[in-house]
Amino acid sequence: MKQYFSIGETARLNNISIQTLRYYDKIGIFKPHYTDQGNGYRYYHIKQFFYLDIIKYLKYIRTPLEEIRRIISSNPEHMQTFLEEQESVIEDEMDNLERARRLLHRRKNQLKEQLEICNREKGIVYFRYMEEQTILKVATPQVNPHDQSDLYFRKLVDVLEERGDMVDNYYGFIYDLKPYKDSRDIYCNNIYTTICKGEKVDIEGKNIQLDTIPSGEYVCISFDWSTKHYDSYYQELYHYIESNSIQTDGKVYQISLPTNYSSLREEQFLTELRVLKK
Template sequence: MKPYFSIGEMSKLNNIPIQTLRYYDKIDLFKPNYVNPENNYRYYTIKQFFYLDIIKYLKYIGTPLEEMKKIIESNPESMYSFLDKQEITIQEKIRKLQDSQLLINKRKSQLYEQLLLQKRKLGVVYKRTIEERFILKVSCDQVNPHDNPDLYIRKLATVLEKEGSMVDNHYGCIYPLKNYSHSQEIYYDAVYTSIIEEPKIDLPLDIKVDTLPEGEYICIAFEWSPEDYYTYYTKLLETIKKAHVSTNGFVYEVSLPNNYTSSKEENFITELQISINR
């Protein structure tokens, strides 16, 4: 068996670039067993393959170089402790990736729903089935269709970002279904956003997790306009009264953006959804 391996042979046998081996030598992470003083050629022994495998493993699981140096110089107990912490870190990364996948799937579903909504004839009352939705909602009593609810959305975003999650740009408002004289009389009970799972942190008193029921809804969609809002609301309410439809007594207002750039004027399609009692 050969006593020494050149840096080129070490590179080929261990599937690692020569430049990487030189860099590891430079930072004192993995040094050759012998350096020829006449030509500075690096030589390694077969016993060093084992230690290089450890470095490759640590690199594979995302260990920083400085951390690698400490681990290699430590004992098995320290290595075990490190791997235990690394496992927790990886599990958290997996959880975030799974959450990201769920967010993508949910957003795709919302966009598909939005595309269907855009194909509907606006200003016409219709029925459709909506699946159960989990929401995070914040109480409010001084916001109506003529106001901007963004400050309340930021409250929800703060909670979700502390969780390491993101606020959905699909948000809505809830208010009682009843007779109003004009839209200025409509005040939202809550502003909400969709969530995948219940936050694990303590919530402020004005923020709660809730569920919007699955089932058939009676709806109307229109291009967002505070001036025309009352007209569409009244049309929906009158249809419910004439048809003697039994509802849960709440309006779920959802607004979906038609563009995603701040350089364009705001353009939303709004849908008013009312759950029909079974």
């Protein structure tokens, strides 16, 4: 039975590249059984394949080569300790990937919603049903929809990033539905962003709350954000509600979604004002 194999045969039998075997030889983690001094050819003994399997396994679980060097020169106790540590690392990475998956899913749904809003006629009142949303909100005394509210929004970002999560592009204001003569008389109660239902967020001592925006049918109006025309869009929505005697929960939920993603371009947002029917 054949016991010695060339580097090419070893590579083929072990599903590994010749270049990788040469590199492993160079850094000293897997050397050939002997090298022909006449022609420089490397030869591996079949019993070495078992040790190559160990290296391949460690690589598969994303073990750094320097750690592999230490493990193969140590004992089973060292490997056990390392595997326990690596298990914890992988579990953390899986948690992060799951958060990324949820964020991606939420962002896809938001983009779908945004495109649906874009397809509606701007400045015209309409109705649409919305599912319940879980939100993270911060109180915003004396903040007007026209004000720079970025510093308040950064508080929400900080809370999410502290736990390894990321905020998406969805943010909104909540304020009272009233017959304002000028939109600069509006003062927002909260700024919010959406999060996944059931998320656990540490908000202790941060003046931030977890809340929900109820499901139901909303009276809405959408428009491309404009300080100049905000009043007319708000008045259109308010007068529609009043003239049709629509009962509401007395709140306006304003959301703004970016329609471009480069800081080098002029800022553009799609805005929707929503009022929940009772």
